[in-house]
Amino acid sequence: MPEDTMDIDGAPPVTHPHTSTIRENFREIQVKVHVRHHGKDNWSYQGRGVVTQEVSGHSSRIVVRNLSTGKIMTTFGETSDLQAEKRGNFVVIGCVDGTKVVSWSLNALNNSETLRLLASIELACYRCKQAISDPRTHLKSRRKVEKIIKEDRRKRHRRRKEQEAMIDAFARQDLSREMEPEITVPSVAS
Numbered sequence: 001m002p003e004d005t006m007d008i009d010g011a012p013p014v015t016h017p018h019t020s021t022i023r024e025n026f027r028e029i030q031v032k033v034h035v036r037h038h039g040k041d042n043w044s045y046q047g048r049g050v051v052t053q054e055v056s057g058h059s060s061r062i063v064v065r066n067l068s069t070g071k072i073m074t075t076f077g078e079t080s081d082l083q084a085e086k087r088g089n090f091v092v093i094g095c096v097d098g099t100k101v102v103s104w105s106l107n108a109l110n111n112s113e114t115l116r117l118l119a120s121i122e123l124a125c126y127r128c129k130q131a132i133s134d135p136r137t138h139l140k141s142r143r144k145v146e147k148i149i150k151e152d153r154r155k156r157h158r159r160r161k162e163q164e165a166m167i168d169a170f171a172r173q174d175l176s177r178e179m180e181p182e183i184t185v186p187s188v189a190s
Contacts, residue, residue, distance in 0.1 A: 033049040036102070049106070053124055061124055082145065101148060
């Protein structure tokens with residue numbers, strides 16, 4: 001072993017296999033980023049981004065940056081109340097803040113990148129300390145997050161159905177007849 005990699009007392013430096021493995025195995029993942037804010041039904045395209053995993057001590061976080069500017073778009077960590085799920089090549093992340101849900105959609109290039117992205121989010125955002133110290137509270141908080149996200153989805157679907165029903169009802173009306181009054185031309189008697 002070269003001398004410059006030795007510790008002060010001649011022993012090799014202590015490395016944590018978990019954190020060094022994450023740093024070596026996790027490379028940047030390019031994604032297309034969409035967001036849906038609370039109370040909105042449509043996704044808003046935010047641009048291309050790059051997802052990285054930043055490790056600090058025993059915790060890590062997922063950082064989504066704009067590809068061209070490098071500006072942070074969003075971060076997810078162990079303190080985030082979220083639920084991540086795979087939908088095709090998309091990873092949809094529902095973030096809960098109180099009773100509000102903000103959803104992020106990260107579209108990876110292929111299925112392999114999508115699975116790697118999902119696994120990284122789950123690992124970085126899983127509340128290990130809480131799960132070990134208080135499993136009941138951990139399970140209760142996960143269920144609460146799932147319930148809030150499910151309720152938000154149900155409200156959006158209901159609003160969408162109501163809008164579609166209103167559009168269908170409006171389309172069935174014959175507005176052209178109501179707009180043009182009938183004009184009768186008196187006949188000229190000769």
